[in-house]
Amino acid sequence: MVQHIDPEVIALVALGEPAADDATRSHLATCPQCAEEVASLAATVRTARSVTPADALVMPPPQVWEGIRGALSLSPALDPDTAATRPAPLPGAGDELAARR
Structure with a gap:
């Protein structure tokens, strides 16, 4: 049985x-399975x-959520707290994003 490289x-x-x-380098050079795993990762x-x-996600405007609630016949009482569900900003993205708004 072939001993593959540790994940x-x-x-x-x-x-x-x-x-x-050297053993790891040699194995990667000769094992298609491990080489493919490295290439994929x-x-x-x-x-x-x-x-x-x-590439940062932008929170859709309220009318988008209103349209979704309407299309799904959801009660307005189910309005989520959007501030709690906003995506976290990318590191270092704050100043650039703020400047573009």
């Missing part, structure tokens, strides 16, 4: 850390790192 090591390599030893890392403040 934590695969994650570290996908994050850009160098493989810890690395693609996810690249996507996550490409997020910019401009």
Whole structure:
């Protein structure tokens, strides 16, 4: 049975850390399963790192929620506390987003 690389090591390599030893590097070079796992995780890392403040979610205006409540025939009493459900701002995004408003 083939001994594959520990998932934590695969994650570290996908994050850009160098493989810890020659055996790990050799295994990655010859094992399609582990190499594919690293490639898949690395693609996810690249996507996550490409997020910019401009990608931040924006709270829809109240009429959007009113339309949803109306389409679903929900009672206005079910109006959620939108301040409690707002997405957290991206780190460092506050000043740029405020400047664009």
